[in-house]
Each structure stands twice: as C-alpha cells, then as structure tokens.
Amino acid sequence: MDAVMRDAAFPALALNRLAFGPRPGDAEALRRDGFERWLDEQLSPHDDHDDDGARAALDACRLRIKYDAGESWAAVEETRPLASLGKPIDALWPLSDGKRPFAGPERQFPRLEVTAATLIRAVHSRWQLRAVMADFWHNHFNVFAGEQAVSASLPAYDRDVIRRHALGNFREFLEAVGQSAAMLVYLNNRSSRAGSANENYARELFELHTLGRDAYLNALYNKWREVPGATAGRPSGYIDQDVYEAARAFTGWTVEDGAGLGGEQRLPATGRFAYVEGWHDQYQKRVLAEEFDPFQAPLADGRRVLDLAADHPATALHLCRKLCVRLLADDPPERLVRAVAAVWTENRRKPDQIARVVRFIALSPEFAEIRAAKVKRPLELVASFARAAAIDLTATNGLIGELDGSGQKLFGCPAPTGHPDRMEAWLGAAAMRRRWSLILGLAENRWGSGALDNAVLFSGPVTAREAVEGWQRALHGAEPEEGTSRAILAGMALDPAARLVPGSRDGDAKLRRIAAYAAMAPRFNER
Structure with missing residues (x-):
C-alpha cells in the first residue's frame, strides 16, 4: 500500500x-x-447526525410544487423543505390511496424529495462510501417510484432499508428488502395468496437479488433432482420449480394497506409490513432441494428461502461480481471476483459483512492497477463536478429534471434490473449530449443549483491558457494534456494569451465555460 x-x-x-x-x-x-x-x-460511518455538511444542505433545500385546482383540492404553487425524509411510512401512506383527493404532484413529491436528498448527500456527505454503496444497492434492489404506493414508501425504503444496511449483513438486508412496502408493492407480493401465489418477487429474488441469471438452469433441467448437486442438498443453480415453490413460501407477506380479511375485518392502512397467516400456503414445499415441512411457524417458510438464497455459492459470485463491476471495471478479473466471493462467504454471519468485502476489494492490487475501466454515470458526473469545482450544490426541480432526462432517472427505472452499470450504456451520441448539457448547465448555474465561484481557483487575472490548464489540474487531478488545452481554446475561439478577469461578467462567463469543457474531457468522465 x-x-x-x-x-x-x-x-x-x-x-x-x-x-x-x-x-x-x-x-x-x-x-x-x-x-x-x-x-x-x-466503512464505519456514524449516524446522519454526525454529518453536518449534508444535514445543513438537506435542511436548506427547497423544492417547488405546482398544480392547478381540481375537484377536491385548491391550486398550489410553493416551495417546500424535504419534510418527508424523516417521516414514518404511516404518515405518507395516505398518498398511496387512489380514493383520497391528492393531486398527482403530491403523490410523486416523496420521490422528488428522496432524489434531491440523494444528490445532496452525493455532494456534501462526509460518509461518501455509504452514499456510493446506497446508490449501488438502490440499483440492485430497484423499485419503480412512478407507482404512487412506491413513491409514498420510498423515504422509508431509502432510510430504513437501503442506507441502514448498505454496509451491513446481506442476509439481514435481504429480509428488510423483502418486508419493505416498496418491494412488496413493486413486485406484487402484497397480493400473493395461497392458491394464487404471485411469482414476481420470488423470480427476481433468485434472478437479480441473489443467485443471478447465470445460475438459472431451466433450459437444461426441468426437474429438481436433475440439477447437479441437488440430491446431495447442494444444487448448482435454480429452475422454475424453485421459483414456484418459493412464491408459495412468501404467500401472506403483505402490507397493511386496508385490504379486507373476511367479514368486516380489514388490515390497517399504515404501509407497514404484515404477515397474514390465513393467506399463507401452509403445505409442504421444496426449494433449492430443501424439503419444507407443512405448517411451520409464522414467516418461517419465507425466511428459510432467504437463508438458502443468501448462503448459496452462486449468490456470492453474483453479488461480488456486481460489486467489482461497480467499484473497479466493467469486466473485472475472474480471479479477483472469486477471491472476493470467498471473503463474502467467510463473513456471511458477520454484521459488517458487506463492509469487509468492500474493504477487500479496495485493498486488492487490482483496485490500484486497473485504470480507465469505468465511466461516470450522470449522478456521479454531476456530483463529482460539483465537488471538484467547489460548487455549494443544492437540488432544484430543474436540475432533477435534467438528470431525469439524462437516462438515469433516480428511482424511476421501470425494470427491476435498475440502471445499467457498463460504459456502453452511457457513451452513445444522445447520452453524450445529455452529459455535456448537464455539465454546462451546472457550470453556468442554469437551474439555480449553485454558482461556480471562479475565485476559488483564480485569485486574479489569468490568461486563457492558464485558465484551461488550471481547470484541468483542478478537475483531472493531473497535469494538463496539450491536446485537451488546444481543443478547448480552439472550440471557444480564445487566444491563449487573452486576459480573463475573475469577477467581471465576461471573464466569469468564459472561465465557467472553460471549467465545463475541461469536465467534458475523457479523463474527467473516467473513474
């Protein structure tokens, strides 16, 4: 080291x-x-109260909400603080009730608030690695907040599930996700009943959350006994039979959403997790070659599925490959993935399992040796530019809208896979234009998200060449590249010796545009 x-x-x-x-x-x-x-x-972050910079920025943030009068509500046009972030789910759950008179923007405002908080923490949080890992897990356990019940439950999901467990134990994390209103609604498990089990959650649990698509063996085998290792209790992967049986194991896992229980009885309408024993399939099951006896204790069937899935060797490989892709390279060395998976398995009972695995990756020789193997996605691009340029960024509706249009709409990806984490997804012609628009808009403060202060870098007049080279050093963390310098000067039709004065209207405008162009260079977009 x-x-x-x-x-x-x-x-x-x-x-x-x-x-x-x-x-x-x-x-x-x-x-x-x-x-x-x-x-x-x-890797050992304190709670949010020990994060003064982020707390101050979150407290200061205001978002605009506007809508016309409707049959049951008055017109609204105002700015609001991020009041939903600390609220319990039952305080926001009424927004999910389609029979209650709420305008559409009210129902989507929690998603907007969590998006704003994500941007602010990415820029201002002292606990940067937790913010990075929260972004990773939000994609891994993706939910679509375009659905009003998911939007209402998103602050609790972000706070109590994703960020709380982002560096903790994966098995505990998995159960917290499975019992969250956001996931129960998004993958339809809240409506899963004995006799009509919904397979959506069980399938994504295996395919995306744990074992991974490479362990789906149904094209090769259609009977559980045929799967290699199954008769010894160690199946190498899963097939559709496992999905069907796991779906039965999760029947009765639901949300307190006011649903009828028979007669005049109803569930409360709080958005909290509920287990309804009368909705659970009590009969015997077989998942991943394990026999489940009938009439087990409440929640026992589902928890056993989570145990089996979390401990499966394919899960270690799948999760550790994804972590290496996120933190290192689109195609990480297989030897590293397998070494990381061994650490994952060795620490699977530790409360800080994920933190130990991330530490191993970060201290590996490959972490230091592999360069230019990732590209920043739009969230990373915005946050890294604001941090490098010392912009006191706040989240605004305009900035969030531009980020949404970049292809990385936070909490707005309909597919359970989440946003892609490979370079080719972010380097097409349209994607590059949106990236440049984001950077230029930030530099010029088009969305009122925070001004770039040239005086942070330049205390007095500089030549255009000095400005171009100064911004490259500041943003790239390296000596300037002559090709980049020539491209910026030529693109802006600047004489290298032209005098730029910070604090003057023309000087500030040109210096900010130079900063944006330096941030568009390949070196700044790599990570």
Missing part, C-alpha cells in the same frame, strides 16, 4: 470509485493521512 500511495494518481482514482470524486484538498489529505485510515473510517 505504501507503493500505491506513492502513485500520484491513486488518491484521485480511489476517491472517484469509493466516493463521488475529490473536493479541493481531498486527494492531498488522503495521501497525507493514509488510504487505509480513510477507508476504515468510511
């Missing part, structure tokens, strides 16, 4: 992978204090 820290480029690389990019001075501080010390602090 000492040799790694002598590499001038390593601190910026680490902060672009394990954080949302360095702020001015961060790379030097990491080099001075030591990478392992920084990493261990990040």
Whole structure:
C-alpha cells in the first residue's frame, strides 16, 4: 500500500470509485493521512447526525410544487423543505390511496424529495462510501417510484432499508428488502395468496437479488433432482420449480394497506409490513432441494428461502461480481471476483459483512492497477463536478429534471434490473449530449443549483491558457494534456494569451465555460 500511495494518481482514482470524486484538498489529505485510515473510517460511518455538511444542505433545500385546482383540492404553487425524509411510512401512506383527493404532484413529491436528498448527500456527505454503496444497492434492489404506493414508501425504503444496511449483513438486508412496502408493492407480493401465489418477487429474488441469471438452469433441467448437486442438498443453480415453490413460501407477506380479511375485518392502512397467516400456503414445499415441512411457524417458510438464497455459492459470485463491476471495471478479473466471493462467504454471519468485502476489494492490487475501466454515470458526473469545482450544490426541480432526462432517472427505472452499470450504456451520441448539457448547465448555474465561484481557483487575472490548464489540474487531478488545452481554446475561439478577469461578467462567463469543457474531457468522465 505504501507503493500505491506513492502513485500520484491513486488518491484521485480511489476517491472517484469509493466516493463521488475529490473536493479541493481531498486527494492531498488522503495521501497525507493514509488510504487505509480513510477507508476504515468510511466503512464505519456514524449516524446522519454526525454529518453536518449534508444535514445543513438537506435542511436548506427547497423544492417547488405546482398544480392547478381540481375537484377536491385548491391550486398550489410553493416551495417546500424535504419534510418527508424523516417521516414514518404511516404518515405518507395516505398518498398511496387512489380514493383520497391528492393531486398527482403530491403523490410523486416523496420521490422528488428522496432524489434531491440523494444528490445532496452525493455532494456534501462526509460518509461518501455509504452514499456510493446506497446508490449501488438502490440499483440492485430497484423499485419503480412512478407507482404512487412506491413513491409514498420510498423515504422509508431509502432510510430504513437501503442506507441502514448498505454496509451491513446481506442476509439481514435481504429480509428488510423483502418486508419493505416498496418491494412488496413493486413486485406484487402484497397480493400473493395461497392458491394464487404471485411469482414476481420470488423470480427476481433468485434472478437479480441473489443467485443471478447465470445460475438459472431451466433450459437444461426441468426437474429438481436433475440439477447437479441437488440430491446431495447442494444444487448448482435454480429452475422454475424453485421459483414456484418459493412464491408459495412468501404467500401472506403483505402490507397493511386496508385490504379486507373476511367479514368486516380489514388490515390497517399504515404501509407497514404484515404477515397474514390465513393467506399463507401452509403445505409442504421444496426449494433449492430443501424439503419444507407443512405448517411451520409464522414467516418461517419465507425466511428459510432467504437463508438458502443468501448462503448459496452462486449468490456470492453474483453479488461480488456486481460489486467489482461497480467499484473497479466493467469486466473485472475472474480471479479477483472469486477471491472476493470467498471473503463474502467467510463473513456471511458477520454484521459488517458487506463492509469487509468492500474493504477487500479496495485493498486488492487490482483496485490500484486497473485504470480507465469505468465511466461516470450522470449522478456521479454531476456530483463529482460539483465537488471538484467547489460548487455549494443544492437540488432544484430543474436540475432533477435534467438528470431525469439524462437516462438515469433516480428511482424511476421501470425494470427491476435498475440502471445499467457498463460504459456502453452511457457513451452513445444522445447520452453524450445529455452529459455535456448537464455539465454546462451546472457550470453556468442554469437551474439555480449553485454558482461556480471562479475565485476559488483564480485569485486574479489569468490568461486563457492558464485558465484551461488550471481547470484541468483542478478537475483531472493531473497535469494538463496539450491536446485537451488546444481543443478547448480552439472550440471557444480564445487566444491563449487573452486576459480573463475573475469577477467581471465576461471573464466569469468564459472561465465557467472553460471549467465545463475541461469536465467534458475523457479523463474527467473516467473513474
């Protein structure tokens, strides 16, 4: 690790992978204090009350809400604080009731608030690695907040499920997800009953959340006994029979949504998790070659499925490959994936299992050796530019709308796969134009999200060449590239010796545009 820290480029690389990019001075501080010390602090975050920068930015944020009068509500046009973030789910659950008189923007406002909080934490949070991992897990356990019940439950899902467990134990995490209103609604398990089990959650549990598509063996085998290892109790993968039986195991896992229980009895309407024993299929089952006896204790069948799925060797490989893809490269070395999977399995009972695995990846030789193997997605691009340029960013409706249009609409991906995490998804011609629009809009403060202060970098007049080279050093964490310098100067029709004065209208406009063009360079878009 000492040799790694002598590499001038390593601190910026680490902060672009394990954080949302360095702020001015961060790379030097990491080099001075030591990478392992920084990493261990990040892997043991305190609660949100020990995050003054993020708390202040969250408290200051205001979002606009506007809609016309309807039959049952008055017109509204106002700005509001992020009041939903700390509310229990029962306080927001009425927004999910289609029979109650709420305008559409009211029903979607919790999703807007969580999006704003995600942006703000990415820029301002002291606990950068937790913010990175929360983004990873939100994609892994994706829910679509375009549905009003999911939007109403999103603040609790983000707070009590994703961020709470992002560096914890995966098996505990898996159950918290499975019992969350957001997932129960999104994958339809709240309506799953004995005799008509809904397979959506069980299928995505195996295919996406745990074992992965590579372990789906139904094209090869259609009887559980035929799956290699099954008769010894160690099936190498899963087939449709496992999905059907697992779906039966999760019948009765539902949401307190006011549904009738028979006669005059109804569930409360709180949005909280409920287990309705009368809706559960009590008969024997077989999942992943394990026999389930009939009439087990409440929740026992579903929890056993979660145990089997969480402990399966294919889950270790699937999850660890995804973590390596997120933190390292689109195509990580197989030897590293298998080494990480061994650490995952060894620590599967530890309360900080995920943190231990992330630490192993971050301290691996491959983490330091592999370069330019990822591209920043729009959220990372926005946050890293704001951090590097010292923009005191706040989330605004305009910025969120532009981010939504970039292809990475936070909590707005309809497919359970979440947003893609490979370069080719973000480098098409249309995607590149949206990336450039995001950066230029931030630099010029088009959406009122925070002004770029040129005085942070330049204390007095500079030449155009000095400005171009200065912004490259600040944003790229490296000496300027002559090709990039020539391209910016030519693109802006600037004489390299032209004098630019910070604080003047023309000087500030040109300096901000230079910053944006420097952020469009390939070196800034890599991580």
